[in-house]
Structure formats: C-alpha cells, structure tokens
Amino acid sequence: MAETKNLCAQIDLALHTKVCEEREKAGQTTSQYITQLLMEYYEMKENGGESSMENKGNRTMAFQISEELFQRIKRYLERESKHLGRKYTQREFVLDLITEALDAAEAVGEASGTRQEEGEDLESTLAENTPVEAESEPEKPGYDADWSTAIG
Structure with a gap:
C-alpha cells in the first residue's frame, strides 16, 4: 500500500456539510473522497482547467x-x-x-x-x-x- 500522511484543515461548516453529504452518496470514507477530489483537481489543472468528465468527444453509456x-x-x-x-x-x-x-x-x-x-x-x-x-x-x-x- 502507498505511504500516506495526514492532512488537516479548518473549513466552513456549510462546506463541511456538503462534503459529508457527497462523501456519503459516493459510499467512500472521508480519506477516499478527499483523495479523489484532490486527484481530480490536479488532473483538471494539468488539462488546462478542463475536467476529464467534460465532453471532449466522449460519450456516455448507461445500463x-x-x-x-x-x-x-x-x-x-x-x-x-x-x-x-x-x-x-x-x-x-x-x-x-x-x-x-x-x-x-x-x-x-x-x-x-x-x-x-x-x-x-x-x-x-x-x-x-x-x-x-x-x-x-x-x-x-x-x-x-x-x-x-x-x-x-
């Protein structure tokens, strides 16, 4: 398993509530959810501000x-x-x-x-x-x- 380190930050209560709700919907631990958010953020930053989820010739499949x-x-x-x-x-x-x-x-x-x-x-x-x-x-x-x- 990859080596990990704790990250702690004080955030606005409303933002905390929103993060907790979304984390629960995703069925993830806080650590998993924050890690995913940060990875998506840095991926978006590397892609010139475009989210990998934006439609760049991508199509959606659902079943x-x-x-x-x-x-x-x-x-x-x-x-x-x-x-x-x-x-x-x-x-x-x-x-x-x-x-x-x-x-x-x-x-x-x-x-x-x-x-x-x-x-x-x-x-x-x-x-x-x-x-x-x-x-x-x-x-x-x-x-x-x-x-x-x-x-x-």
Missing part, C-alpha cells in the same frame, strides 16, 4: 444490472482497491473490460485475415469470424461464457 451482479462488482472493486492501494472505480473497471473485449475481438478479426473498416459494424465482423455450432447461440470472441466469475 441497468441486477442487484446481485452489482453487489458482486462492488465486492470485487473493494478487493481490487485494497490490492492496488487506491480506489479502483466502477468506471475504470468497465472501461478495462470493454477495452479487453474489443482488443480480443479485433485480434480475432486480424488473425482471420479481415480488418475492421472504419464505420463497419463490429458485431457483424464478430459474427462473420465466429464458428457457429448447430442449434446453439454463437459466443462472441474474447468473452468467457461465464465472464462474471472473473469478478466474483
């Missing part, structure tokens, strides 16, 4: 999952955060999974001699490069049939 899967992910993120010595976020986790899956799918396409053309639908490329067994749904390359075991 619902079962409570059971959500709790499994939450437990996994807690374990990874302890292992890494820093908060491992849901965003980071999902982006890592998506990137790995796309890299694997693109590798399958390249290995079979086809390349993903700009604007070409990745799913149709995957379907063309995936062997289909009779009477079964084709699996997408790069996905374990039970990938969720990797996070549980």
